[in-house]
Amino acid sequence: MAGVLLSRTEKVFIIDGVKDEYRSDGRSTIDYRPMELETNVVSHASGSARLRLANTDILVGIKTEIDVPKPDKPALGKIDFFVDCSANATPEFEGRGGEQLANSISNMMQRAYQSPQAFDLKQLCIFEGKQCWKLYVDILILECGGNLCDAVSLAVKAALFNTKIPFVKAALMDGGNIDLQLSDDPYDSKLLDVGSAPLLVTLCKIGNKCVVDPTAEEEKCSSVSLIVGVTGNRKYYSDDDTEELPAFQPKCSAISMHGPGSITTTTLRNAINQGIIAAVCLDEALGKTVVRERRDIEKFKRHSYGFLK
Amino acid sequence: MTEHVSIRLASERVNHCVSSSNDTPRFYTPGEVISGMQDFMRGHGTYVEEDCLKSSVAGVMQKVNKLICVRPLKSRYVGEIGDVVVGRVLEVQQKRWKVETNSRLDSVLQLSSVNLPGGELRRRSAEDEQMMRKHLKEGDLISAEVQSVFTDGSLSLHTRSLKYGKLAQGVLVKVFPSLIKRRKNHFHNLPCGVSMIIGNNGFIWISPKPQGMMVDGNEDEIINYEMQPVDSTDREIIARLKNCIAALVASKMMLDDTSIMFAFEESLKYEEVKELLDPEAMLDIAFLTQHRLNNIMEE
Amino acid sequence: MEGRPRALLERGLCSAVDAQWLMMMMMMMEGRDCLKSYDEVYSGLFDEKGHRKDGREMKEARAMYARGNFVSQAKGSSYIEMNKTKVVCSVFAPREISHQNEFSTVGQLFCEVKFAPFSCHLQRQPHVPDAEEKALSVALRKALEPTVCCHLFANFQIDIFVYILENDGACLAAAITAAGLALANGAVPMYDIITASSIAIIGDKMFIDPTEREEHLALSSPETKQNHGVITMSRMHGLKQIADFRQIGSLDVDCILKATDILEEECNKIVPKIQMILVRYINNGIIQQKKLAEAAKEREAALKIKMKEWSSSIIKISD
Numbered sequence: 001m002a003g004v005l006l007s008r009t010e011k012v013f014i015i016d017g018v019k020d021e022y023r024s025d026g027r028s029t030i031d032y033r034p035m036e037l038e039t040n041v042v043s044h045a046s047g048s049a050r051l052r053l054a055n056t057d058i059l060v061g062i063k064t065e066i067d068v069p070k071p072d073k074p075a076l077g078k079i080d081f082f083v084d085c086s087a088n089a090t091p092e093f094e095g096r097g098g099e100q101l102a103n104s105i106s107n108m109m110q111r112a113y114q115s116p117q118a119f120d121l122k123q124l125c126i127f128e129g130k131q132c133w134k135l136y137v138d139i140l141i142l143e144c145g146g147n148l149c150d151a152v153s154l155a156v157k158a159a160l161f162n163t164k165i166p167f168v169k170a171a172l173m174d175g176g177n178i179d180l181q182l183s184d185d186p187y188d189s190k191l192l193d194v195g196s197a198p199l200l201v202t203l204c205k206i207g208n209k210c211v212v213d214p215t216a217e218e219e220k221c222s223s224v225s226l227i228v229g230v231t232g233n234r235k236y237y238s239d240d241d242t243e244e245l246p247a248f249q250p251k252c253s254a255i256s257m258h259g260p261g262s263i264t265t266t267t268l269r270n271a272i273n274q275g276i277i278a279a280v281c282l283d284e285a286l287g288k289t290v291v292r293e294r295r296d297i298e299k300f301k302r303h304s305y306g307f308l309k
Numbered sequence: 310m311t312e313h314v315s316i317r318l319a320s321e322r323v324n325h326c327v328s329s330s331n332d333t334p335r336f337y338t339p340g341e342v343i344s345g346m347q348d349f350m351r352g353h354g355t356y357v358e359e360d361c362l363k364s365s366v367a368g369v370m371q372k373v374n375k376l377i378c379v380r381p382l383k384s385r386y387v388g389e390i391g392d393v394v395v396g397r398v399l400e401v402q403q404k405r406w407k408v409e410t411n412s413r414l415d416s417v418l419q420l421s422s423v424n425l426p427g428g429e430l431r432r433r434s435a436e437d438e439q440m441m442r443k444h445l446k447e448g449d450l451i452s453a454e455v456q457s458v459f460t461d462g463s464l465s466l467h468t469r470s471l472k473y474g475k476l477a478q479g480v481l482v483k484v485f486p487s488l489i490k491r492r493k494n495h496f497h498n499l500p501c502g503v504s505m506i507i508g509n510n511g512f513i514w515i516s517p518k519p520q521g522m523m524v525d526g527n528e529d530e531i532i533n534y535e536m537q538p539v540d541s542t543d544r545e546i547i548a549r550l551k552n553c554i555a556a557l558v559a560s561k562m563m564l565d566d567t568s569i570m571f572a573f574e575e576s577l578k579y580e581e582v583k584e585l586l587d588p589e590a591m592l593d594i595a596f597l598t599q600h601r602l603n604n605i606m607e608e
Numbered sequence: 609m610e611g612r613p614r615a616l617l618e619r620g621l622c623s624a625v626d627a628q629w630l631m632m633m634m635m636m637m638e639g640r641d642c643l644k645s646y647d648e649v650y651s652g653l654f655d656e657k658g659h660r661k662d663g664r665e666m667k668e669a670r671a672m673y674a675r676g677n678f679v680s681q682a683k684g685s686s687y688i689e690m691n692k693t694k695v696v697c698s699v700f701a702p703r704e705i706s707h708q709n710e711f712s713t714v715g716q717l718f719c720e721v722k723f724a725p726f727s728c729h730l731q732r733q734p735h736v737p738d739a740e741e742k743a744l745s746v747a748l749r750k751a752l753e754p755t756v757c758c759h760l761f762a763n764f765q766i767d768i769f770v771y772i773l774e775n776d777g778a779c780l781a782a783a784i785t786a787a788g789l790a791l792a793n794g795a796v797p798m799y800d801i802i803t804a805s806s807i808a809i810i811g812d813k814m815f816i817d818p819t820e821r822e823e824h825l826a827l828s829s830p831e832t833k834q835n836h837g838v839i840t841m842s843r844m845h846g847l848k849q850i851a852d853f854r855q856i857g858s859l860d861v862d863c864i865l866k867a868t869d870i871l872e873e874e875c876n877k878i879v880p881k882i883q884m885i886l887v888r889y890i891n892n893g894i895i896q897q898k899k900l901a902e903a904a905k906e907r908e909a910a911l912k913i914k915m916k917e918w919s920s921s922i923i924k925i926s927d
Contacts, residue, residue, distance in 0.1 A: 005397055005448040009535050013478040016538040024480050026548040026582025031313050034586055038319035050319075073828075107743055115858035117833060154316075224754075231858060251835075252864055255855035262754035262849035265872060269865055276861060278313065285314040293318050 004216045014221050018206040023218070030278045032213040035154070037289055039162040040297075047163025051155040053213070055145025058152055060137065060159040066126070066180065067134035077124020078134040081109040083152070089144035098141075104258070105139070105152055112153070112198040112229030112254040119197050126168055130178050133165060146216045149227055153200035154286055160197060161237065161290045164189040195234030198253045199282050201275040202227050205263060210271045212278045224261030226271045229254035230279035236287025239294065250276050315587065323588035325560045327599045337364035337379050344377070352378030353387060382561070386412040386486040386510035388464040392455045393495040395481070395508035396466065398445050404438060406445055408453070411486060411510045414463035418445075422456055422467035424474070450476040452496075452506050452514065472496055476506075477535040479516030480551050484558045486511035490565040497566045501573060503546050507564065515550050517543040549576055552585035553594060560595035567605075572598045649825055650810065662691065662819065669805070669817035669874055674786070674881060676793035676889050684794020688786040690817065692776030697786035699794040702764035715761035719749040721770045721783055728775050728820075744770075744780055751784045751804065751842040751852035757797040766796060777820040778806035780854070784842045785878060792886055801882055802851055804842035805874035807867050809835055809859060814867060816874060827857060835859045839867050843875040 006014075014024060021028050035053045042048035045061035052058075067078055083106045085098025092098070113119045124133040137159070139152055166189045172179040183189070203210035204218060204225040211218060214225075233248045252272065257263070263271070337343060343355065343362045351357055354366040355377060364370075368381035388394070388410070396408040396416060406418040423444070425437060445451065452473050453466035468474050489509055497505045498518060506514040517539050539547075553572040557564060575597040576585055584590050655661060664670065670690040679685035682698035689695075705716060721744040722737070737745070748770065756766070768790070770783045784804035791798055808818035808826035811834040815822045818838070826838050837857020843850055855864065 005399070007397075007449045007476075009477045010450070010479070010481070012536055013480065013539060017544060019538075020541055020544065022541060022544050022548070024548055025552055025586060026545070027586070028313075028583070031583055032315075034588065035314075035316045036319055036322065037316050103742065104746065107739075107746070111856045114827065114856055115836070117858040226853070249860055251858045251860050252855060253858050255839075255853055255864070257750060257850075257852050257854075260753040260758070262844060262847070262851045264849055265868060268850055268853060268868065272861060272864060281313040285316045289316040289318060296318075296320070 004220050006217060006220050010217070011221050014218055015207045018209050018211055018218075021209075023211065025215075027213075029209060029211045030274060030281070032150075032278075032282065035151075037154075037158055037286075037293075039158050039290065039293060046165065047159045047161075049155045049158035049162060051151055051158065053145070053147060053151045053154075054215070055143055056147060056151045057141075057143035057145075058148075058155040059140040059142055060152075060155040061140070062159050062163045063136040063138070064163075064165055065134045065136065066131055069125070069129060069132040073121075074129035075125050076121035077132040079113060079119065079121065079124070079137065080134065081106040081113075081137045081139065081156075083109075083139045083141065085141045085144070089141050093141075093144075101148070102141075105149060108149060108200065108227060108229070108254065108256060109137075109139075109153065109156065111256075112200060115231075115253050117196065117251060118229070118231045118253040120193065123193055124165075126180065127171060127178055131180065135160075135163070146219055147202055147213050149200045149202050150213065150282070153198065153229070154282065157194060157197045157199060157232070157286060158290050160192055160194040163192050165192065193234075194232075195237035195287075196231050198229040198231050199279050199286070200227055200229050200254075201279045201282070202258075203271045203275050203278075205261065205267065205271070208267065210267070210274055212274070222259070222261075224257060224259040224263060226263070226268070226275070227254075227256050227258060228252060228272060228275035228279070230276050230283075232283045233280070233287070236284050237291065239291060250280055252276070317588075323592050325588070325592055325595065327560045327562065327592070327595045334369045336367065337370055338367045339363075339365055343370060343379070348375060350376045352376045354379035354381065380487060382487060383485060384487055386410060387462075388412055388416075388455045388458055388510070390455050390457060392509040393452065393506065394455060394464075394466065394510040395450065395452050395476070395506055395512035395514045396510070397481075398447055398449045398451065400447065401442050401445070404441075406441070408451065408466060410464060410466075410508075411483070411512060412462070412464060414461060416455075416464040416466050418451070418453065418466045418468065422465070422469060424469055424471075445475060450481060450514065452476060452508070476514055476516065478539055479514055480547055482513040482515065482551055482554050484511045484513065484554065484564065488558060488561065488564050490563045490568075492565055499550075499566070499570060499573075501546050501550075501570075503543060503550065505550065505566070505569070507566070507569075513554060513564070515547050517547070545582060548582045549573060549585065552576070552582060552591075556585060556591035556594045557598065559588075559591050560599075562595055562599065568598055568602060571601045575601070646825075646828070649821075653815075653822060653825065660815070660819075661821075666814060667816055667870075669877070672878065672881060674789060674885055676789060676885055682790075682794070684790045684792070684796065686786045686789035686793055688782050688789070690776075690778065690782055692774055692819070693779055693782050694773040695779065695782045695786045696771045696773060697783065697790040698769050699787070699790045699796060700767040700769075701794075702761045702766050702796075705763060705765045713762050714758040715756075715763070716758070716765040717749050717752055717756060717768060718765050719745045719752065719768045719770070719787070721745045721748055721772065723772045723775060726774075727772050744783065747780055747840075747852065747854060748783055748787060752787055752791070752802065754849065754851045755788065755798050755800055755802045755844055756791065757799060760797050766791075775820060777808075777818045777823045778840075780804070780840050781806040781817075781842070784840075784852075785882070789882055789885065792882070793889065800844035800846045800849075801879055802842055802844055803875045803878040803882060804840060804852075805871050805878070806838065806840045807871055807874075808838045809857070809863060809867060811835060814870065816870065835863050839864070839871065841868065841871040841875065843872060845876060845879045 017023050033054045035051060037051050039049040041050050042061045046064045047062040048060060050059045069076060083102040085093040085102045087094040126132055137156055167183045168180055169183050170181040201212055202225050203212060204214040204222045206222045231251045231253050341364045343364055345361060349362055355362055356365050362377060364379045366379055366381040368379045371378045371380055394410050396410040398406050399409050400407040404420045408416045408418050410416045453468045455464050456467040457465045489507060489511055495507045499505055502518060504516055504518050550573060553576050557572055572594050575594050579585055579590055653661060673689040676686050678687040678696060679698045683701045685698040687696050721741050768787050770787060772779050781804040788802035808815040808822045810826050823838055826836050837855060837859045839855045842852045
């Protein structure tokens with residue numbers, strides 16, 4: 001993040017390295033640093049996840065609430081993103097310092113989740129036109145070590161995968177109002193279909209090439225980055241391997257540019273293609289991990305770690 | 310790690326501990342009584358209250374004759390005269406540069422303790438003052454030696470030797486200063502073909518070996534030379550060294566040229582440098598290095 | 609229209625939710641087509657000949673009317689009209705950044721986009737900027753940053769205000785183009801002229817310069833897995849650089865790349881218009897200046913003659 005100073009020669013070293021597709025820690029332009037994930041870490045939330053990527057630490061909690069659907073979209077539920085940049089991450093976030101960053105991330109997430117091909121809000125519908133679920137996705141940035149967007153989108157998808165929505169046992173019509181009876185049993189709940197939820201990939205333009213997962217030093221060498229939201233593949237998130245799924249083609253659900261610089265059309269083309277390749281890799285890795293975790297829990301093989309250890 | 314992305318679960322986290330012996334040293338916590346005051350001297354990390362010497366930080370006790378210090382693991386650099394440091398210029402001030410050296414206060418490099426082009430001995434003129442930013446500007450990295458320590462603990466540096474001065478292309482790795490082993494020599498030309506400066510302050514500079522010094526060249530030539538792209542073999546070695554150091558640091562092992570070189574040699578079994586980012590590979594390397602170091606100790 | 613439900617609410621004849629519902633329903637009857645099925649709305653976008661409702665071809669952008677010097681108090685200003693989308697932009701002179709501790713070596717842009725309360729079907733809250741306005745403001749700043757020579761006014765900020773009088777789609781594109789024109793009009797140093805264009809995609813149909821209806825439909829979802837979405841791109845013509853690129857919806861790569869090419873062309877088409885307006889504005893200024901200079905000369909000549917007369921009369925008197 002900000003506060004990193006680099007000398008001119010260090011910048012040259014980094015830029016030349018990107019040109020050679022060999023970054024200063026040996027990664028190529030589409031390699032991510034190793035990440036660590038744990039879901040179900042917050043007991044009061046319907047779903048939660050914590051993700052660590054190098055020095056970036058993200059905690060996502062999802063709360064559910066019953067709401068009235070929008071009149072023009074009676075059959076759809078609602079999803080809301082809220083990012084909190086706590087001053088724990090860097091002292092710059094103190095007061096309203098992190099507000100701009102928080103807004104831009106939550107905006108980007110909202111846009112990426114907008115298309116029904118990315119996230120189907122129909123599954124949140126309870127009673128068409130009258131009642132629906134509203135998901136509050138609260139994203140807490142505990143530590144900020146660059147590449148926030150990617151980490152946030154991964155953590156959100158993992159948390160949504162983990163989210164349990166209670167079944168509705170009965171509904172009573174009382175005049176125009178509906179009384180819902182929810183199941184109290186925590187095991188009597190449904191999971192969301194989040195396979196197609198989008199992941200964001202930040203492509204940092206350094207020299208004439210773009211890299212994913214930039215370090216703070218690399219971010220300093222670039223004036224513009226492109227954020228691409230790419231829809232996920234259901235295949236990686238289903239427990240059942242035999243289930244037949246239609247052929248998958250990754251689609252862009254949102255694109256936006258950050259930073260004061262500009263790019264040429266060729267760079268844009270290459271960056272979008274590169275972003276999609278990276279997103280597919282990310283999606284597969286995330287899917288494998290969360291499915292593995294779920295299987296472990298079912299077999300009681302795993303116990304929770306949380307913030308200790 | 311051959312694929313592009315690896316996401317592991319928290320339950321699969323690697324424990325980086327490589328210490329083979331089970332005897333942990335005695336730890337002190339702030340406020341804990343170390344000893345009576347009678348025959349000891351108060352050092353860093355301690356204070357005196359009611360005739361007792363107490364610890365002010367959490368860490369291990371060190372005793373040199375009568376001086377008692379408590380050293381925390383995470384501490385800022387406490388400079389000593391003659392230390393080699395790597396620092397970054399933060400600010401150009403009147404007749405001096407402010408340099409960040411990871412110590413509690415920013416260090417100072419006086420214009421008078423710098424070798425200026427055109428001979429060792431000459432007076433610093435007003436022109437030199439105006440040219441300061443041409444010599445070193447904000448963000449530049451330097452290697453230097455600690456000349457003296459001010460009363461408030463801030464350091465005064467000097468670069469009055471050819472081996473010190475501005476650093477060109479390379480990579481800076483920051484580690485805890487307490488992990489750096491004090492040695493006679495902190496400048497190393499490693500057998501693998503790159504050079505390394507292990508600053509006492511925890512800043513380690515890895516750079517390609519200079520191809521013959523260019524002291525006499527004019528300024529444009531020097532700049533041109535500095536901007537030459539580094540070739541890919543050097544780049545790979547630098548990246549490998551950087552990841553090896555990260556592996557040793559993750560396991561809290563002491564750093565000097567021997568341990569780093571051992572780690573480098575052990576890491577060669579991983580063909581791709583990026584494999585070394587994987588926690589398991591890091592632990593493996595740290596473990597093997599520890600093993601080799603133990604063997605040497607026994608001999 | 610809205611009076612009736614509100615009155616019912618006040619009299620306690622219906623609940624607040626119902627009142628909101630009624631209001632919405634009435635609005636729908638009026639213009640929106642929320643009650644129709646997706647296919648009905650979709651076919652409603654075209655007329656019998658397969659043209660768009662407003663008579664345009666698919667590839668045809670709306671005719672643009674633009675002018676500079678719209679607000680006399682501002683340093684630079686502009687007005688752009690694309691049929692029913694009407695945008696005013698004004699730029700104010702650089703001023704020192706207030707409430708800032710650190711010195712910034714580059715200047716900053718402060719952008720604010722506001723919708724007029726009567727600009728859309730929905731009633732907008734005046735004074736409080738809503739989420740859409742905030743998002744548009746950020747997008748506008750991002751698009752303008754690469755084109756303004758920010759290093760020339762360190763520690764200063766330029767205020768750019770955009771007021772959307774009427775919104776009938778492609779308002780961000782119009783706002784960016786208008787802001788670019790206003791900046792140039794206000795003689796703020798710029799690297800290049802910036803223009804923006806928008807496209808809405810539904811299936812294999814690409815609506816260039818979409819109206820609000822087309823935009824709305826492109827963002828809402830068909831049941832099928834077809835492409836849908838809106839892209840807005842702003843471009844610096846001479847430098848051949850993309851200053852900002854925003855996409856929303858769900859599109860595959862080929863579609864995005866194809867749309868990019870089309871948008872590039874559309875952006876380029878606007879450039880000569882903007883250039884012409886600027887040149888005309890300067891030309892007018894020069895003509896004005898010449899006129900003033902001539903008038904001054906005439907006055908001077910008249911004065912000289914007078915002087916001569918006077919001096920001769922003085923001489924006569926002294927004789």
